[in-house]
Amino acid sequence: MGLIQNRVLRVIFCLFMAVWVGIYGFSQPALALTDEQKLVSEVWRIVNRSYLDETFNHQNWATVRQKTLAKPLKDEQSAYKAIQEMLKTLDDPFTRFLDPEQYRSLQVNTSGELTGVGLQIALNQETGKLEVVAPIAGSPAEKVGIKPRDRILQIEGLSTQNLTLDEAAARMRGPIGSFVTLLIARDGEAEKEVQIMRDRISLNPVVAELRPGNQGKSIGYVRLTQFNANAAAELAHAVSQLEKKGADGYILDLRNNPGGLLQAGVEIARLWLDSGTVVHTVNRQGIQGSFESFGPPLTSDPLVVLVNEGTASASEILAGALQDNGRATLVGATTFGKGLIQSLFELSDGSGLAVTIAKYETPKHRDINKLGIKPDKVIPSVSITREQVGTEEDPQFQAAWEFLQKSPVIVGVN
Template identity: 75%
Template sequence: MQKKFFRVVFALVLAFWFGFAGFCQSAIALTDEQKLVSEVWRIVNRAYLDETFNHQNWAAVRQQILQKPISDQQAAYTAIQKMLKSLDDPFTRFLDPEQYRSLQVNTSGELTGVGLQIALNGESGKLEVVAPIAGSPADKAGIQPRDRIIQIEGTLTEKLTLDEAAAKMRGPIGSIVTLVVERDGETTPRQFQLKRDRIELNPVIAELRPATQGKSVGYLRLTQFNANAPLELARAIANLEKKGANAYILDLRNNPGGLLQAGIEIARLWLDSGTIVYTVNRQGIQGSFEALGSALTNDPLVILVNKGTASASEILAGALQDNGRANLVGETTFGKGLIQSLFELSDGSGLAVTIAKYETPHHRDINKLGIQPDRTIPSKQITRDQVATEADAQYQAALELLEKQAVVVGSV
């Protein structure tokens, strides 16, 4: 009996040893390309917002990908993209080294190209314009938020990933790229020929406008939330305060967002206290960002929003609306309530992963819903030079709202 027991134990030990040895051999045998795929898999496994991974066995996805030969770096990139595509999340995406460097440059405040912020519509799968960057070739040509880009240089965009589409629109300064665009309410697609250029990303435009009803209005236009935006806006507010501004219009129309932290820091410029935004991860854990008691001004504030107001712009607009700090005028915003984190990979490429969603201080989940303005004024087709003038109905509505606030204050 003891011999039989010994033989069973010995057999189990051998089985364990050979199994362990096989596992080690498998781990050691991983190529650099397979290791990169595994690196991406681990990051998503640890950080991704949806713990069901789009209702699939995430470990099985990795196993299936690694079973096939991955011969070189490009094959690894293709395998990673296939793996991420199974999540059905256009914001979780792989960036090759060139795309990763380009994204870092973009958020640092410099850019070359046609000046379009784009996204894949989660429902239709179509390539959609979030907003053109102010003063860019796309903006001057008249491309609008929610336009759908159906062709780039003759290639159907339904065959392209988000980053492949962006890469096809990049190119040397002075070169031409042709886009075919669909627009709501129009039966015939439009064709645009855009000359690539260096995009000026000074994110703040500031002017003191003539007094109305005792109000000297500081007009601030914020075009995106890059690394420069909080400091530039703080300087603009301080300068307008010195010039006598006692009411403000903050124009966030066609602002596609950018850095989450920039949105939070800008909200703090306007708030003495209160929650700015809640973040919710896949465990349901809520983090929050609060005002720090250092508002630069308590003067009346109206914010202009439209369909191109997205992401960090919506964080800012929602924070100031829910805290009673500002009224919103314009249209329902874009509705991007997901937060991505950027990871640098071992070979210099990058990975953007949806790690959380955000909620406004009143716990409004705005993803795919947007933020409703306090006063709805539809957008009308105006030229770039007519923005914030008498021809701009939304701007005029903001001025009227500030005038009414002045009358109410004066009657108390």
């Protein structure tokens, strides 16, 4: 799922006098809103102001608010449920409500550490199925063999058919050392149950090493696993160290990287680009904005970027920027195809709201939502273990390695 952090500390709420049309059709003086109604109205207003689709899924958004406030909201949980039902009418799995615990968990995730099974999930907008975007590298989910595009049919025996993303995530969370059982479906294979032990997940997003190549040339292999708050600084440090060690070219591995913070993706693109556009954004008024790179890059050495079906969101922004600017050659399989941008708002009771506020396009104005980015050199993904990633047993890595080893390539600017 690609989520953009733009925290609104508090939304100042102004009560106003109005005429309330009751369920019996007559007018009566407005009553003071309860705390639960205030929270519903707060969410409604944020969506009304920010949501990408100005038709709100072809419905009268004001009427949705009225119907929601007419429901009995006796406590916090009933308000949360009403908000979730209100957001469901948008038919957008990425616009979602997070209770205080879920909101804190997401903040921890983007800050660089978390506990759980380590899965990035999404609802397939065409099938409605709960789908794996990618497992986090080294996570319990990756260790048991869960792969991008796997469908999660059940969690602890409960069908995921009618669960929201956050409900599914909540059912997969739990104490370190506890287990959760998932029923997984994968194309071409029989459904199977997988038991995963929850654990603390390290989110150091960068793995880097210098590898000797042919003709005395050395290749810097850099694997980026997600775009959290540490990602740009960690990658800059890794590349700087590899430059000092004499790297002549680079392989940047974005496979199974589910994305994260937009700003991290932009900052990392700028580390590689001398100049040019990184990404365009388009809001609901059709107004375009863009992020530019100004240089100088950390290195002008040749660059190959590895991508696959689990390369999503901010990863696709980075891959598209490097491909469209001619800075890198993309190798691997077509990416996930998440071209929507979300902002995260903190609500007055400590809960949160993720809202789709814009879509993004690559520097050449390619809209990749649901389409993905096609690599320059297509190498199908194969099933390999974590230990085989970046080795001779990894066909996509080998293709990138061989591409860089061609003598005309290791000469300078790509």
